[in-house]
Amino acid sequence: xxxxxxxxxxxxxxxxxxxxxxxxxxxxxxxxxxxxxxxxxxxxxxxxxxxxxxxxxxxxxxxxxxxxxxxxxxxxxxxxxxxxxxxxxxxxxxxxxxxxxxxxxxxxxxxxxxxxxxxxxxxxxxxxxxxxxxxxxxxxxxxxxxxxxxxxxxxxxxxxxxxxxxxxxxxxxxxxxxxxxxxxxxxxxxxxxxxxxxxxxxxxxxxxxxxxxxxxxxxxxxxxxxxxxxxxxxxxxxxxxxxxxxxxxxxxxxxxxxxx
Amino acid sequence: xxxxxxxxxxxxxxxxxxxxxxxxxxxxxxxxxxxxxxxxxxxxxxxxxxxxxxxxxxxxxxxxxxxxxxxxxxxxxxxxxxxxxxxxxxxxxxxxxxxxxxxxxxxxxxxxxxxxxxxxxxxxxxxxxxxxxxxxxxxxxxxxxxxxxxxxxxxxxxxxxxxxxxxxxxxxxxxxxxxxxxxxxxxxxxxxxxxxxxxxxxxxxxxxxxxxxxxxxxxxxxxxxxxxxxxxxxxxxxxxxxxxxxxxxxxxxxxxxxxxxxxxxxxxxxxxxxxxxxxxxxxxxxxxxxxxx
Amino acid sequence: xxxxxxxxxxxxxxxxxxxxxxxxxxxxxxxxxxxxxxxxxxxxxxxxxxxxxxxxxxxxxxxxxxxxxxxxxxxxxxxxxxxxxxxxxxxxxxxxxxxxxxxxxxxxxxxxxxxxxxxxxxxxxxxxxxxxxxxxxxxxxxxxxxxxxxxxxxxxxxxxxxxxxxxxxxxxxxxxxxxxxxxxxxxxxxxxxxxxxxxxxxxxxxxxxxxxxxxxxxxxxxxxxxxxxxxxxxxxxxxxxxxxxxxxxxxxxxxxxxxxxxxxxxxxxxxxxxxxxxxxxxxxxxxxxxxxxxxxxxxxxxxxxxxxxxxxxxxxxxxxx
Numbered sequence: 001x002x003x004x005x006x007x008x009x010x011x012x013x014x015x016x017x018x019x020x021x022x023x024x025x026x027x028x029x030x031x032x033x034x035x036x037x038x039x040x041x042x043x044x045x046x047x048x049x050x051x052x053x054x055x056x057x058x059x060x061x062x063x064x065x066x067x068x069x070x071x072x073x074x075x076x077x078x079x080x081x082x083x084x085x086x087x088x089x090x091x092x093x094x095x096x097x098x099x100x101x102x103x104x105x106x107x108x109x110x111x112x113x114x115x116x117x118x119x120x121x122x123x124x125x126x127x128x129x130x131x132x133x134x135x136x137x138x139x140x141x142x143x144x145x146x147x148x149x150x151x152x153x154x155x156x157x158x159x160x161x162x163x164x165x166x167x168x169x170x171x172x173x174x175x176x177x178x179x180x181x182x183x184x185x186x187x188x189x190x191x192x193x194x195x196x197x198x199x200x201x202x203x204x205x206x207x208x209x210x211x212x213x214x215x216x217x218x219x220x221x222x223x224x225x226x227x228x229x230x231x232x233x234x235x236x237x238x239x240x241x242x243x244x245x246x247x248x249x250x251x252x253x254x255x256x257x258x259x260x
Numbered sequence: 261x262x263x264x265x266x267x268x269x270x271x272x273x274x275x276x277x278x279x280x281x282x283x284x285x286x287x288x289x290x291x292x293x294x295x296x297x298x299x300x301x302x303x304x305x306x307x308x309x310x311x312x313x314x315x316x317x318x319x320x321x322x323x324x325x326x327x328x329x330x331x332x333x334x335x336x337x338x339x340x341x342x343x344x345x346x347x348x349x350x351x352x353x354x355x356x357x358x359x360x361x362x363x364x365x366x367x368x369x370x371x372x373x374x375x376x377x378x379x380x381x382x383x384x385x386x387x388x389x390x391x392x393x394x395x396x397x398x399x400x401x402x403x404x405x406x407x408x409x410x411x412x413x414x415x416x417x418x419x420x421x422x423x424x425x426x427x428x429x430x431x432x433x434x435x436x437x438x439x440x441x442x443x444x445x446x447x448x449x450x451x452x453x454x455x456x457x458x459x460x461x462x463x464x465x466x467x468x469x470x471x472x473x474x475x476x477x478x479x480x481x482x483x484x485x486x487x488x489x490x491x492x493x494x495x496x497x498x499x500x501x502x503x504x505x506x507x508x509x510x511x512x513x514x515x516x517x518x519x520x521x522x523x524x525x526x527x528x529x530x531x532x533x534x535x536x537x538x539x540x541x542x543x544x545x546x547x548x549x550x551x552x553x
Numbered sequence: 554x555x556x557x558x559x560x561x562x563x564x565x566x567x568x569x570x571x572x573x574x575x576x577x578x579x580x581x582x583x584x585x586x587x588x589x590x591x592x593x594x595x596x597x598x599x600x601x602x603x604x605x606x607x608x609x610x611x612x613x614x615x616x617x618x619x620x621x622x623x624x625x626x627x628x629x630x631x632x633x634x635x636x637x638x639x640x641x642x643x644x645x646x647x648x649x650x651x652x653x654x655x656x657x658x659x660x661x662x663x664x665x666x667x668x669x670x671x672x673x674x675x676x677x678x679x680x681x682x683x684x685x686x687x688x689x690x691x692x693x694x695x696x697x698x699x700x701x702x703x704x705x706x707x708x709x710x711x712x713x714x715x716x717x718x719x720x721x722x723x724x725x726x727x728x729x730x731x732x733x734x735x736x737x738x739x740x741x742x743x744x745x746x747x748x749x750x751x752x753x754x755x756x757x758x759x760x761x762x763x764x765x766x767x768x769x770x771x772x773x774x775x776x777x778x779x780x781x782x783x784x785x786x787x788x789x790x791x792x793x794x795x796x797x798x799x800x801x802x803x804x805x806x807x808x809x810x811x812x813x814x815x816x817x818x819x820x821x822x823x824x825x826x827x828x829x830x831x832x833x834x835x836x837x838x839x840x841x842x843x844x845x846x847x848x849x850x851x852x853x854x855x856x857x858x859x860x861x862x863x864x865x866x867x868x869x870x871x872x873x874x
Contacts, residue, residue, distance in 0.1 A: 053752060075751045079752060087748065092745075094745055095741050096742075104739070107738065108753075108754035112734075112735070117730055117735070118730055124734065128734070354664070356851055358610060359800065359847045360847045363842070363843025363847065364844060366839050366840030367840030369836055370836030370839075373836060374837065485668070485672065488668055524679060527676050527680065530673075534673065537661055537669045538660075538669075
């Protein structure tokens with residue numbers, strides 16, 4: 001399972017002022033696997049995601065994607081390298097329709113210049129057509145086809161989450177980072193989310209890294225789990241192994257052993 | 261380029277720089293309390309000088325009452341601006357607030373033009389125009405007034421902000437408005453007071469300088485921009501930096517005008533501003549954090 | 554109906570309206586008013602794209618307008634360049650200056666950007682005023698030849714009107730196309746959420762720079778048309794007052810709307826002709842527009858109308874989600 005890491009983080013350290021958010025974290029995500037990162041609040045999970053996508057620069061350490069060193073790349077180039085993320089607090093383009101949101105996800109693959117756009121050359125038409133078709137396809141994949149022309153801001157929360165996934169998938173990544181995608185979803189929606197994440201891996205061949213608090217979801221779909229606590233990697237293993245790991249239990253429940 | 265000329269440039273630079281410093285201080289006070297840059301700050305400076313002149317001309321008031329009423333009027337205007345345009349605009353984006361304060365500055369200018377026309381006016385010197393000899397250079401008594409009033413005002417503000425409850429409350433608002441309101445500080449009132457103090461400080465700056473530079477309805481634009489440049493020079497958010505930045509800017513401008521070219525004097529200031537913004541937006545005394553920029 | 558088709562219809566209707574408008578006017582003088590209004594509209598469209606889509610405020614755009622006007626004036630009148638070459642060179646020069654300014658300026662945001670563009674505009678204005686041997690100083694630069702292309706001389710107001718109307722129509726059409734493309738989506742994304750835009754692979758700095766330079770190029774196009782129409786340029790036309798007027802036009806028309814930009818520009822350009830007292834209270838009106846629009850109608854006329862339109866339409870269609 002861990003034979004072939006697509007994403008490889010080595011000794012990633014992140015220090016802000018006096019706070020060490022990440023402390024020499026080693027993290028691998030195997031190709032084609034669903035790997036989850038769990039840990040108490042403030043453990044550094046989102047910080048790690050931000051470091052991988054280039055939104056923050058680690059104090060030290062190295063981040064590799066399929067053999068490419070990501071560390072010198074600015075954030076927008078990381079998408080070109082194949083890694084895309086979704087956001088905990090939803091970052092929807094509310095000034096566009098649902099379809100346009102997903103088309104924007106496909107941005108870097110659309111091949112025409114500003115000049116083509118200004119005068120609507122055949123190349124523009126061809127590529128726009130292709131982009132539109134692809135976006136429709138991704139919307140169908142997540143089940144939002146009928147809402148394609150709705151303003152993105154008008155959608156219900158759960159639908160916006162699905163749209164964000166469609167947008168991320170439209171970018172054609174090899175690695176998809178999901179930042180607490182179940183936050184704000186009810187049980188039924190969370191189950192549907194789990195199915196969708198599995199389908200993204202199975203049908204689209206995208207490797208997934210999932211940061212989550214919802215343990216049912218995490219234990220249900222993960223191939224491997226890493227546990228972060230106070231910025232340190234304290235355990236790596238299958239769901240079963242993690243559930244039994246005493247360090248993990250202690251991290252989540254504190255040092256009082258009465259409830260164990 | 262003898263010492264006397266250099267001294268002359270220094271004196272005139274410090275004089276005009278004091279007003280820049282006071283204008284900059286006005287920017288800083290509002291910025292510190294609200295995070296907003298008030299584009300209309302220059303207009304308060306204009307109002308101080310213009311209202312004093314108008315009161316003397318039309319109502320025949322003697323100098324001192326005219327000044328007092330003018331400054332009080334400008335302070336009231338500051339409060340009015342906050343009440344009518346800033347307070348209702350809660351939750352507006354930065355761009356929106358910028359445009360609102362630009363609009364306010366235009367409005368004030370328009371009203372001034374409507375009432376007082378486009379002429380230039382001069383306020384009488386406070387204590388005569390007998391030049392004082394100083395090491396080969398001459399200094400008008402008004403310059404002394406400018407420097408004296410400026411330093412007195414700076415000292416008073418320092419006492420206010422670090423010594424009085426009100427002042428400390430305003431500082432608290434700038435660090436963390438939520439925390440400030442949690443401990444019982446009326447943030448909205450602090451915002452109002454900050455606008456009024458800024459207007460007060462600006463108006464004083466306008467009044468003391470008006471006898472030496474002519475004043476008219478549109479002096480606010482340049483003064484405001486130079487005041488902002490002084491702010492940046494000293495480090496945005498730093499009151500000491502604002503005052504120092506104003507003096508430094510005034511002196512640089514004066515030397516530039518004297519040694520390089522007086523026609524391009526204003527351009528020199530703006531080039532300095534641009535260079536600062538591009539190279540070191542945190543200014544001379546500010547922190548190097550790139551957060552606000 | 555696709556966006557492309559809708560745009561084309563709108564542009565066609567606009568072109569038709571512009572064509573017949575001169576015959577509906579009671580006084581030939583109004584044609585020259587409209588020509589000036591069209592110049593403003595071209596600049597305002599660019600500024601609208603910059604402010605409304607890229608969210609970048611420029612308080613010095615009058616400088617680009619003036620740069621192009623003075624450049625073509627000097628090239629044709631002082632150095633005797635052929636008209637076409639001079640115009641192209643002027644627009645290219647303006648765009649180049651914008652590119653140079655963009656690099657450091659766009660690292661700034663909010664107030665800093667506003668002040669930097671304001672400072673830039675004032676520096677250019679001062680140079681226009683002081684470089685008397687080159688620009689003629691405050692009294693202006695005279696003797697600019699009237700526009701002449703492919704042997705045809707645009708001497709009459711009417712011919713200039715149609716030329717400018719054509720250019721404006723093309724600029725509108727091109728801008729609408731730009732918005733309805735990956736570039737437009739990228740700009741809207743940047744305006745909406747820079748984080749998500751980055752993650753989608755959008756080079757934010759690159760696009761902001763692109764739109765800044767494009768808006769300066771639009772101002773450049775308007776500037777050369779202006780110079781060869783009036784045959785005279787003076788610094789006072791390109792100063793802070795003009796730059797602010799442009800912002801007022803953008804705000805009034807609606808910040809993210811090409812048609813709004815056109816409407817705002819033409820309305821405010823034409824208004825002084827109908828308000829005798831306008832000159833005295835012009836600044837009051839501009840100031841009020843800025844303040845009131847930002848407080849109550851941040852999306853301008855265009856936004857207000859489209860909100861109304863959507864509200865009326867939604868009453869008939871079924872609810873979403």
